[in-house]
Amino acid sequence: MTTTATEPRDRAGDTGPAEPPQRLRTRRPGAVREALAGYGFLAPSALLLGVFVFVPLAGALALSLQRTNGFGEGTWIGFDNYARLFGDPVFWRASLNTVLFTLVVTPGSMALGLGAAVLLNSVLPARGLFRSILILPMAVSGVATALIGVLVFDQNSGFADSMLGALGLPQVDWQSNGTAAFVSVVLVTLWWRTGFNMLIYLAGLQGISRELIEAATLDGATVWQRYRYVIVPMLGPSTFFLVIMNVIYSFQVFDIVFVLTGGGPRNATTVLVTYAYDNGFVVRDQGYAATIGVVLLVVSLAFTWLRWRTSRTRDLVG
Template sequence: MVRDGATPPRTTRSARLREAVAAWTFLSPNLLLLAVFLFLPLVWAVLLSFQRARSFGPSSWAGLANYERLLQDGVFWRSLLNTVIFTAATVPLSVLIGLGLALLMDKALPARGLFRTVVYLPIVVSTLVTSLVGLLLFDESIGVLNGMLADLGVGPVSWQTDGTLAMVSVVLMTLWTRVGFAMVVYLAALQDVPEDVVEAARVDGAGSWATVRQIVVPMLRSTTLFLVVVNVIWSFQIFDVVYVMTNGGPGYATSMLVTYAYEEGFGPPRNFGYGATVGVVLFLLTLVITLVQFRIQRRSGEES
């Protein structure tokens, strides 16, 4: 017997079944896209990394030969070092500059909306377009910057033939495309900072810098960790800016893991197996770094 007001078990099960069917129906298009464009290519890349596969001729099983070559490949280690240096330069600067702009834009300033739009515009525009803008700015022959320096009587700067300057140009253009995103995220997070806490700190005699450092920044810890994770992933996946502006040169001074994998797989070597090997290693490195950062974020959330 069923008590008054109680739902029959069969009705409950059928309702749950309908909810599950409806949920999977709505999720199926996204799951299908993920399977076709993410999971299947990832599995295929892992399998390809154990093969000798080129554009012409049949592929053959290579075992761990590609990974053994990777350990002895000086260009791979140079690309890995460049990626780490690039990440160490872009991630802190993009987060700090984004925070500074957010604090500035959170005030009542003239033309604040216009300035926000200008800073955020590179995020909306295609990265290929911003990369072409960077090429126009830093080109040694017809670049805008060298043209301005020539008008000032200064000799041309070797933005593309000097390895260090080439890396600097790539970092600068990457910062231009990222600080807008960090600024908008911080602006949204600043709306959740209690105004009464900030006012209490000011009443107690804390200056603007002390208020930001001791009150505002600690309250934005979760937002900062989110931006760090996102920017690290973006930095390890950098391709467009490097490929358009320097193509990994001069030499391998700006070669990154993604550009090296692309060069091996789709460049003149056409070594699909070895290119997939570099891609798999890049995926594993990104996964490990992301898991470590999420673990740090979880610990900081539990402590707070």
């Protein structure tokens, strides 16, 4: 039996396969220059990120380990502020309000945004006008949106109670009733966030190949089946992005709650950020306020990581 040129040769009784020759790594001409150029473009953003994000985060973490009263240097107390959270009923009430707010606003605003995107992606007349109306709240700040909410839900001269009175319905104590106050915050937030969700979903709908829809139609799929089994799954990346953005926003909501209700009545609308604000700027306990902020950051990062690990449609391409 003769050996071919491609068969390994036995050396010193070694009958095993020969190791493949290692390839010499050659550096492409200009690679160093391109890498330096890339780092040069990245440097301004990295510098701004470090100065305005990472340095304040490190300062907040250090501050959370101190007892402060707003004057002079703080006293190092270790993790006492974190232990204090477990026995603070207002913190748990604010946490419950934040979770409830998130569970209502996130799916509600996404469902409204998806419905609006579907309508505005069809042959609806005056689509451009309706798109502008829905996106308009995004052009104003949260404070301005909350001030509009005050005009609507004011107990004495609000538009909502005037409409209820004109319809012969009993008026609602929007600012002195805890449940009604929470509902008013949710309604204003939904009005503000729906346009953003609609815009992202509309971009996702316009990125879906029409051949997929036509193929499903030719196979006999109904309108509901096309949306259920074709369109909605293809919107996976948009849904993945919106879930994270809406949850993070809901965790960090402040301006609408602060202007509309101030966290009242009786902490019925107090959320974690407003509670941190009260501790930091009213009570002047910046250490405890920083502790609440650190906990909120950890929860947001944990949710984002969990969502990233469990999502199966984040990289789906339409």
